[in-house]
Structure formats: C-alpha cells, structure tokens
Amino acid sequence: MRNISDVIEQYLKQVLKESQAEAIEIKRQDIAKRFECVPSQINYVINTRFTVEKGYLVESKRGGGGYIRIRRVILHEKQDVLASLMDILHDHPRLSEQLVENILIRLFEEGMLSEREVRLLYHLLSDEALGLNAEDRHLIRRQQLLALMKLLSYH
Amino acid sequence: MRNISDVIEQYLKQVLKESQAEAIEIKRQDIAKRFECVPSQINYVINTRFTVEKGYLVESKRGGGGYIRIRRVILHEKQDVLASLMDILHDHPRLSEQLVENILIRLFEEGMLSEREVRLLYHLLSDEALGLNAEDRHLIRRQQLLALMKLLSYH
DNA sequence: TAGTCAAAAGTCAAAGATGGTCAGAGGGTG
DNA sequence: CACCCTCTGACCATCTTTGACTTTTGACTA
Numbered sequence: 558m559r560n561i562s563d564v565i566e567q568y569l570k571q572v573l574k575e576s577q578a579e580a581i582e583i584k585r586q587d588i589a590k591r592f593e594c595v596p597s598q599i600n601y602v603i604n605t606r607f608t609v610e611k612g613y614l615v616e617s618k619r620g621g622g623g624y625i626r627i628r629r630v631i632l633h634e635k636q637d638v639l640a641s642l643m644d645i646l647h648d649h650p651r652l653s654e655q656l657v658e659n660i661l662i663r664l665f666e667e668g669m670l671s672e673r674e675v676r677l678l679y680h681l682l683s684d685e686a687l688g689l690n691a692e693d694r695h696l697i698r699r700q701q702l703l704a705l706m707k708l709l710s711y712h
Numbered sequence: 713m714r715n716i717s718d719v720i721e722q723y724l725k726q727v728l729k730e731s732q733a734e735a736i737e738i739k740r741q742d743i744a745k746r747f748e749c750v751p752s753q754i755n756y757v758i759n760t761r762f763t764v765e766k767g768y769l770v771e772s773k774r775g776g777g778g779y780i781r782i783r784r785v786i787l788h789e790k791q792d793v794l795a796s797l798m799d800i801l802h803d804h805p806r807l808s809e810q811l812v813e814n815i816l817i818r819l820f821e822e823g824m825l826s827e828r829e830v831r832l833l834y835h836l837l838s839d840e841a842l843g844l845n846a847e848d849r850h851l852i853r854r855q856q857l858l859a860l861m862k863l864l865s866y867h
Numbered sequence: 868t869a870g871t872c873a874a875a876a877g878t879c880a881a882a883g884a885t886g887g888t889c890a891g892a893g894g895g896t897g
Numbered sequence: 898c899a900c901c902c903t904c905t906g907a908c909c910a911t912c913t914t915t916g917a918c919t920t921t922t923g924a925c926t927a
Contacts (some may be wrong), residue, residue: 558892559895560895560902560903560904561903561904562902562903562904563882563891568881583885584885584886585886586884586885586886592903594905595888595904595905595906596885596886597886597889597904597905597906598723598903598904598905599886600887600888601904603896605902605903612920615800615884616853617886617887618885618886618911618912618919619884619885619886619887619912620883620884620885620886620910620911620912620913621714621715621884621885621910621912621913622713622715622717622885622912622913623714623884623886623913623915624714624885624886624914625886628728642915650747655873673829674828674832675765675831675865676827677860677863678832678836680859680860680863681833681836681856681859681860681888683859685859686855686858686859687852687855687856688847688851688852688855693845693848696843697842697843697852700841700843701841701842703835703841704835704836704838704840704841705832705836707835708831708832710837710883713913715884715912715913716913716914717912717913717914718891724899739875739876740876740877741874741875741877747915749915750914750916751875751876751877751916752876752877752878752915752916753913753914753915754876755876755877755878755893756913756914760912760913764883772875772877773875773876773921773922774875774876774877774920774921774922775872775873775874775875775876775920775921775922775923775924776875776922776923776924777874777922777923778875778876778923779875779876779920780876781925819875827895834884842896
C-alpha cells in the first residue's frame with residue numbers, strides 16, 4: 558500500500574467489518590502508536606475517508622476516557638433532492654422566511670420530514686425566533702438548513 | 713466503562729432505580745471508598761451528571777450524620793417542565809452545547825419531543841451548525857430554545 | 868450556655884488525559 | 898514544474914482526577 562493513510566483506513570474498515578456492530582470505538586493514541594504515526598494523522602484519515610457522504614458518522618470525546626467512535630450509516634435514497642435544495646441555498650444570498658418555508662415543505666413532500674417537524678423547524682427559523690439582526694438571520698438560516706440536510710442525508 | 717465518573721454515575725442511577733423511591737441518600741465517603749477515589753470525585757460526578765436541567769435535585773448536609781441526597785424530580789404537568797427549563801435558560805448566560813443537549817434530552821424524557829426531533833434540533837443548535845461567532849451562538853440558542861418551548865406549550 | 872473538636876461535605880485550582888485544528892513541509896504524479 | 902494529497906508538530910479545547918484548604922454540623926465539655 559502506498560501510504561500510511563490508506564493502511565489505517567483499511568485497518569479501521571476491517572475492524573468495523575469484523576466487529577459486526579455498526580460502530581467501533583477507538584483511542585486515537587493507540588491507533589497512532591500501532592502505526593507509528595503522529596496522532597493527528599488519525600484525524601486526517603477520518604476527515605478524508607470517513608465522511609458522511611461515504612456513509613460514516615464520527616463522534617468523539619476528549620479528556621480522560623476519551624474516544625473516537627466511527628459508525629457506519631446508510632445513506633438516504635434521495636440524495637438528489639438534497640443536492641438540488643443545496644443548490645437553491647447556494648443561489649440565494651438572502652434566505653427569507655418564505656424560501657425557508659418552501660424548502661421545508663419540499664422536504665415534507667419528499668417524505669423526509671413530518672408535518673410536525675416542519676412546523677417545529679419553521680418556527681425556530683422564523684424572523685421572530687431569530688431576532689432582529691437581519692443580516693445574520695440569513696447566515697444562520699443557511700447554516701442550520703445545511704446542518705439539517707446533512708442530518709437527513711443518512712438514516 | 714471508560715472512566716470512573718461514568719461508573720459512579722451508572723451506579724448511582726442504578727441505586728436510584730432499584731430503590732423505587734424518588735430519592736436516595738448516600739455517604740460521600742462510602743461511595744468514594746467503594747470506587748477507590750477521592751471524595752471530591754463524587755462532587756464532580758454530581759455536578760456534571762445530576763444537574764437540575766437533567767431533572768435531578770441534590771441536597772446535602774455536612775458534619776456528623778452528614779449525607780448527600782439525590783432526588784429525581786418528577787413533574788407531572790408539561791407546563792411545569794417548560795417553566796423550570798425556562799428558569800434554567802434564564803440562569804445560564806452561556807448556553808453551551810452540553811446544556812442544550814441536556815435540555816433536549818430532558819424534553820424527550822418528559823415525552824415532549826421524539827428521539828428524532830432531539831437529534832434534529834441538537835444538530836441545528838450545535839457549535840458546528842451555528843458557526844464560529846461564539847458571541848452570538850448563545851444568543852441564538854436562547855432564542856430558538858425559547859421559541860421551541862413556546863411552541864411546545866401550545867401542544 | 869458557650870466553647871471546642873472531630874466528622875462530614877464543599878470548593879477550587881492544578882495536573883493529567885485525551886482528542887482537534889491548522890499551517891507548512893514533504894512527496895508523488897500528470 | 899505544478900498540483901494535489903499526505904504527513905508532522907506546535908498549540909488548543911475539553912473532560913477527568915486529585916488534593917489542599919474551607920465550611921458546616923453535632924456532640925461533648927467546661
């Protein structure tokens with residue numbers, strides 16, 4: 558194998574497969590020692606090989622008893638819908654309440670959000686909830702909608 | 713289990729559950745001995761795991777016959793839960809990710825949010841979604857949580 | 868009754884244990 | 898040669914553990 562990142566990637570995927578479970582927990586330090594590399598190499602591998610788009614979810618905790626947990630997830634069938642909605646976000650510098658509503662309703666129609674979830678999210682993203690700093694409202698909405706879509710992109 | 717704090721947390725919750733009662737009384741020293749740690753470790757566990765927003769109340773007495781009493785707060789009215797959580801929002805100028813998570817989980821435990829809704833909201837309110845403007849993060853979180861609770865109070 | 872003492876529990880800050888980030892150096896490939 | 902991926906290390910953030918010092922309380926004593 559060409560480089561250590563590929564080796565570590567294969568190793569982690571192997572462990573994940575053998576464990577039968579949908580998730581594994583590792584200690585960054587341990588893996589780094591095993592492959593004789595610096596700890597941040599592990600972050601590099603994770604950031605480049607275990608992304609959401611590739612079907613992985615990573616959580617971690619610092620401090621004593623810390624860990625990195627890698628979870629295998631199944632991607633949602635409607636990636637195309639999400640992609641097109643993200644294009645829309647990209648095309649609109651201003652994310653008005655109206656636009657947010659349209660996007661949420663679209664997600665509902667595609668079966669990706671329940672009616673209650675739409676109501677809930679719309680309420681949180683409303684002008685009223687977000688407050689007066691009109692500039693930032695559009696920014697926050699964009700970021701939160703992106704976070705939403707990232708979450709919806711897998712089961 | 714990863715670290716002693718988690719172990720002690722589990723132990724106390726187990727005792728609480730088995731006792732049937734809504735409160736248990738422990739001796740700090742005894743618990744510390746049982747888990748071979750310093751007594752102040754118990755305070756750490758209590759301060760980080762048995763917080764008000766998680767639905768626990770802790771009282772204690774020093775001196776001879778001293779004790780620590782941990783009580784699971786059971787509120788029967790949704791309005792009471794929401795009111796107490798709003799008090800908590802009010803008491804915390806900084807709304808960390810951790811606090812937000814605790815509050816959302818509490819709402820789940822009280823039957824006011826589904827698990828999926830918790831995940832959804834948690835992602836929208838995470839540091840990652842809100843971006844680096846640490847100043848405003850706390851403000852946005854407060855406003856959106858208040859909006860959420862207002863919506864939930866209509867039911 | 869007031870004072871003293873020992874037995875709890877509380878506080879807090881430092882040390883320890885992890886993981887995260889980022890920018891720059893290093894290397895391989897078209 | 899240019900560019901993109903990889904690797905490294907210094908510095909940062911967060912959570913846990915520890916211990917010295919403080920406060921509170923009740924019992925015993927003068």
